[in-house]
Amino acid sequence: xxxxxxxxxxxxTLKVLEDVRFEVREGECLAILGPSGVGKSTLLRLVAxxxxxxxxxxxxxxxxxxxxxxxxxxxxxxxxxxxxxxHEGLTRDAALAMLVRTGIADKADVYPGQxxxxxxxxxxxxRAFAGQxxxxxxxxxxxxxxxxxxxxxLDLTADLLRDVRPAALLVTHDKREADxxxxxxxxxxxxxxxxxxxxxxxxGGRTYxxxxx
Amino acid sequence: MLPxxxxxxxxxxxxxxxxPLLFHLGMTTWRVVLSFALAMAIGTALGLMMGTRPGLxxxxxxxxxxxxxxxxxxxxxxxxxxxxxxxxxxxxxxVLNKIPNVATLVREGARTLSPDLKAxxxxxxxxxxxxxxxxxxxxxxxxxxxxARSGIAVIWKIVLVVEFLGRSNGIGFQIHLYFQLFxxxxxxxxxxxxxxxxxxxxxLFLQPSERRVTAWRRA
Numbered sequence: 530x531x532x533x534x535x536x537x538x539x540x541x542t543l544k545v546l547e548d549v550r551f552e553v554r555e556g557e558c559l560a561i562l563g564p565s566g567v568g569k570s571t572l573l574r575l576v577a578x579x580x581x582x583x584x585x586x587x588x589x590x591x592x593x594x595x596x597x598x599x600x601x602x603x604x605x606x607x608x609x610x611x612x613x614x615x616h617e618g619l620t621r622d623a624a625l626a627m628l629v630r631t632g633i634a635d636k637a638d639v640y641p642g643q644x645x646x647x648x649x650x651x652x653x654x655x656r657a658f659a660g661q662x663x664x665x666x667x668x669x670x671x672x673x674x675x676x677x678x679x680x681x682x683l684d685l686t687a688d689l690l691r692d693v694r695p696a697a698l699l700v701t702h703d704k705r706e707a708d709x710x711x712x713x714x715x716x717x718x719x720x721x722x723x724x725x726x727x728x729x730x731x732x733g734g735r736t737y738x739x740x741x742x
Numbered sequence: 743m744l745p746x747x748x749x750x751x752x753x754x755x756x757x758x759x760x761x762p763l764l765f766h767l768g769m770t771t772w773r774v775v776l777s778f779a780l781a782m783a784i785g786t787a788l789g790l791m792m793g794t795r796p797g798l799x800x801x802x803x804x805x806x807x808x809x810x811x812x813x814x815x816x817x818x819x820x821x822x823x824x825x826x827x828x829x830x831x832x833x834x835x836x837v838l839n840k841i842p843n844v845a846t847l848v849r850e851g852a853r854t855l856s857p858d859l860k861a862x863x864x865x866x867x868x869x870x871x872x873x874x875x876x877x878x879x880x881x882x883x884x885x886x887x888x889x890a891r892s893g894i895a896v897i898w899k900i901v902l903v904v905e906f907l908g909r910s911n912g913i914g915f916q917i918h919l920y921f922q923l924f925x926x927x928x929x930x931x932x933x934x935x936x937x938x939x940x941x942x943x944x945x946l947f948l949q950p951s952e953r954r955v956t957a958w959r960r961a
Contacts, residue, residue: 579865601882605883614868616866639961
């Protein structure tokens with residue numbers, strides 16, 4: 530479980546976030562929606578502990594995983610090494626099993642630069658789930674993919690979330706992604722930004738506190 | 743004044759088989775290798791810290807500029823005066839001459855390290871040594887190989903000056919000796935012997951190392 534209580538986050542004189550509070554329990558997926566530049570990625574960086582300069586308190590588990598907007602892989606190491614180097618205790622068999630699960634087992638020994646964007650995103654997903662995370666953060670993980678590939682990735686992510694059951698935090702602009710993966714949705718808006726309910730216009734009248742499909 | 747290449751063959755063979763060429767080559771090579779290792783290690787550590795810690799960079803930058811602009815000869819003379827005419831002074835003079843160049847190159851490389859990969863390493867709790875080895879060093883590869891190749895070229899020239907001024911062995915000492923005897927062929931024999939050795943080191947060690955660290959780019 531994570532418990533976020535951010536009183537404020539500033540960049541110099543620019544106030545970005547104010548009074549952002551929420552909890553996510555094991556097995557839940559909270560989608561955070563909001564316009565570009567509102568501070569969604571800043572919020573994720575605070576939750577992940579990448580940025581520690583803020584007022585407030587965040588309780589997070591020890592095992593984290595983050596799927597970034599860009600795959601953020603080590604281009605000088607093979608696909609399987611990208612899993613093994615990041616997760617120290619991971620065995621080669623377990624890493625290979627995760628590559629099988631994400632459909633890129635045949636790419637185990639190639640460099641990320643030799644893979645398509647879709648395959649790189651699968652590898653980033655494999656890296657995230659290989660460590661059996663207690664908290665998973667997804668920052669627009671399917672951006673720039675074509676519809677068919679994005680659909681496959683959504684299915685895969687939904688399956689992995691169901692199996693591993695981390696507390697998950699998803700930032701997306703895509704209604705389909707949020708509908709498919711999230712158990713709850715909140716909207717980040719305002720200046721400085723704070724959390725509130727998602728407006729009807731975004732979800733098309735859908736119930737926001739729905740269960741994961 | 744300028745003997746033909748054939749005229750150098752005989753004195754070269756004589757120095758190689760019956761003379762002290764190998765001994766002096768060995769002494770100079772040892773000094774080059776030791777100075778190179780120390781300058782690269784200290785310069786890389788300093789450059790990485792300065793490139794990633796703005797406060798430290800601000801404090802050390804004026805000193806870096808001073809040492810970058812200090813003539814090699816001044817540092818060599820000062821080291822011999824302060825430390826004495828010994829091996830420690832010779833190595834210190836060479837290392838102090840090269841550290842600022844390595845640190846400057848590495849600092850510029852460290853400033854371009856990917857913040858995304860750093861964030862990834864932070865999230866996944868990568869420990870310091872694996873992070874340096876697998877995330878930082880590969881990004882620094884081109885800078886480090888550049889610093890190494892330019893470093894070895896500069897270092898051996900400084901080593902020769904250091905030997906010329908204050909050692910009793912090495913290629914620089916032999917060049918000094920034959921300069922006093924006005925023996926141009928022997929000066930050239932010793933100079934070309936070491937140039938050949940440096941070309942060999944470049945071909946056998948530096949170029950293969952560079953190819954290895956950049957293999958992923960060609961895949």
